[in-house]
Amino acid sequence: MLRPVHIALFEVRRYIVDRGDLAFSLALPMALFALMYGVFGGDETFNGTANVVDLDGGPAAQEFVSRLESVDGLQVRLRSLDEADRALARTSILTAIVIPPGFSDALAAGEPVKLTVKQRGTGGDEGQIVSSIALSVAQRIAAEVQARRWARTTMEGSAIPQPEIDQAAQAAVTQADADPAVDVAVVVEGESGRADGGQFVDRLLPGILVMFLMFAVTLSSQVIVDERRLGTLERLLTTRLTLNQLFAGKFLAGVARAMLQAVVLLALAYAVLRVGGPSSFFQALAFALLVAAAVGAIGLVIGAAARTREQATWAAVFFTMFMTIFGGTFFDPSETKALDVLSHVTLNRYAIDALEGITSGGKSFADYGVQAGIMAGVAVAALTVARWAFRRTVK
């Protein structure tokens, strides 16, 4: 039977014909995304903070800190080990560079030294940049200490004048820079867990995408009250259309409308931000379709339960806000245990996790079977409830 498809197409047509609505619904996600990208992700120059724990306190450690401070765009924040650990646990920082005790002595003795980078997950973009800066600064210091030691031991006591010693030492530094005799190893001590604070944009795109898919709840929740108001609902019921067909048509219409936004937003993100390739794009779209199905079905539940447009709107808006806020659209819900637990009762958490992995985590749809199953399960359950309540509302 083609009638549900006709209803869906007709509804999409009604949606599109209202150019204001359409422009609004498509321009809004783009504008919001552009704004947030500009605020959080658009920096061309690097700006970051190096959290340093100095357990050594020796001259080389101090030299290391002061050189880090002189790097453009890098602030250094000295913390105690305890303080750093707590901040890491809270994910208020994602990396901390620990200078181990004996660092200066080992360097002076020409022994290999280690810097420890403690981090959450991957440490985020910022953490990774800071770590690599720290590594090169430490290597340079090691090379210099090395070269000076060499110059001192080989030329001390000889008749060579000091400026020449200095010159040779400088040459040795350059040489050592290219081929360091002392290893500076970075040991990464990571905690497993979601590390997304630094990759705000990576998570922002799925977050906003899911948020806009969520808005379909409000639209779907109103289709029945809307048709009742127009008088067209009763008119439709005098035609050959069955309740099942009407229901299926309204569901398809909701999914189609939501996907309209999803396609635009994703296409934009893939084209402009080069998030990934075509395969990733279509997988993200496929997952978005599941989210749209779950969300559209929930909208129909609200629509079938609501007696007035206001009831439908408020119920849908409350639902959307709750899901969006606690699902982790704008902050990392794994920051505290309570939020983490709460976020798992939202659809958004699962949807964002999966879409983040598919769009920027190098993962595929197949890696998110659980999340996909949750979307499909919610869709089926909500459709069942909505269909049951539908008869009562429509009559």
Add this chain to the structure above:
Amino acid sequence: MNEEFLAAKELRKAFNGNVAVDVVSFSIMRKEIFGLLGPNGAGKTTTIRMMATVLPPDGGDVMVDGHSVLRHAGEVRKLIGVCPQELALYPELTALENLVFFGQMAGLGGKQAKEAAGENLLLVGLQDRAKDAVAKFSGGMKRRVNLAISLMSRPALLFLDEPTVGIDPQSRNHIFETVQRLRGEGMTVLYTTHYMEEADRLCDRLAIMDHGQLIAVGTPRELKAQIGQPEKVTLEEVFLSLTGRRLRD
């Protein structure tokens, strides 16, 4: 003309204890134009909604060509077309889009629906405005679109609930002629109106309702004969003498 096409049997409906339709029975013959008259709130629209399968009666049943609205609503829906008292249109879409959509819902294929839409727009004189959004139409034009939609399936039985309210004499006359032409094609029509001379001119038989009850049924001439010489009294006089002069609702 004497074959019964619709039979309403002891229809009853109350809304929150207020009786809207109070044990109403009548028949409509095939190819008849049957008028349902009555003051505001008499129960005409409620009766039509029950006959049109959208409002379940509290008691009684309606048979349309032998099919019960209670048990075979699906069969009944294949036979009927409804032009509701309140406009039931999608204002943001064009007249053509409205017609095609309802045509598809009535079971027409895409091509058939387009053809039927063209014919019906011609029938109601809106062929030149087919591609304009209904929202931009005048009240009378919207009424005509409302009527055209109910004709999309070329129903065997057409319910017209005050199709001529709020429109000018030209449009009203146009609707008149349309209804007569459709009857000529074999359609059976139930027609409600508050214009007595309209009912007198158009209807083969009339029923007058008041307070949810049917108080008179017959040809216009038979009804007039109840209060005097049929040639000398108007239907309006019959109506007022039967229903009284007190204001309703």
